[in-house]
Amino acid sequence: MFGPDPDAIYPNPAIPSVCFIKNVITRPTIKVGDYTYYDDNESPADFEKHVTHHYDFIGDDLIIGKFCALGSGIEFIMNGANHRMNSVTTYPFNIFGNGWEKATPNLDDLPFKGDTIIGNDVWFGQNVTVMPGVHIGDGSIIAANSTVTGDIPPYSVAGGNPCRLIKKRFDDDLIEYLLYLEWWNWDSEKIFNNLEILCSGDLSKIKSIAK
Template sequence: MNGPHPDTKHPVEGFPQVSFIKNYCTDPNVIIGDYSYYDDPDGAEHFFESILYHFDFIGDKLIIGRYCAIARRTTFIMNGGNHALDSFSTYPFFIFGSGWESGVPAESLSAEVKDTCIGNDVWIGYDATIMPGVSIGHGSIVGAKSVVTKDFPPYSVIAGNPARLIRRRFDEDVIAELLKIAWWDWEPEKVTCNLKAIVGCDLEVLANL
């Protein structure tokens, strides 16, 4: 046995609310890694309803790594929800046309467009909100109902509104070794063979594979 196949939509028998969400994705600007799951009793397809203001003409991407656990009602607000902050008005006149076309903010006044990047093995708790262009490092935990407005490094525990760093999950030397090992990039067979070391925090075994 090498674990569930990543192309399986519902990997837990009798528990259809948990789904590997990459298998529902049809948007080329949403990139989801193998084994990342969404937990929603109303169905995994509702995950994509929670990606807001994601317009093709902007071109920003939502990138989610492998082995992520995403709880129900997690919301990703994308760059299309931003308005120009440095103009005298934040009102988007130009989108309405009818003589308002000249109200396009100068590029220097427009909000910066950045991809939203969720690392590998990230756990996002219930009803969390991820703001545009945020990067959350590998192995991080986002507390329920948090609003993440800035980047956080790998193996962070973050919570609150706005979210702040509560602590790092491990010592810096352990984090550095885990990032070097990058077990999430292994073939599924290798992950399966070494699950005891991964979940049991046996760094010596993992480092010598």
């Protein structure tokens, strides 16, 4: 046995607040990698409720990598939340009908930021909001109560509203090596056999492992 079953909804029955969310996703426009979890004392399996304004006709995807840790209260706001901005008013008259539907905008009139893409091994603190089209790099940490409005590079610590880079987690050479190594793509046995190195504070040990 080399770790929990990636296809389990609740991988550790002793911690019912933690759910591997890949196994509860129903929307084809949300794609989540193995071992990524959502931690919520109320309803961790209802992760999709935290992906808002996500409409098929808009055409955007939420893509989350492997081994991500998502704190409670996270919200991914998708492109369907956008209002027309190139006119006098941003008010969405059309959604109320009763004749106002004549002002229905074309999709081309609405801001579109593309897919929201979260890398692998990303840690989100509690109550983080991620705006449409954001890309967050592998290995990053997003502080609690942050609002992420722009891209975050790999292996960064970022926080605030709007979320800003606080520091790099490691020096450039180690970041480059980790991005080359892609440990999250190892098989479960290789991860198991190298857990002590992956979790060690001695960062020099990681370079002893061949890809």
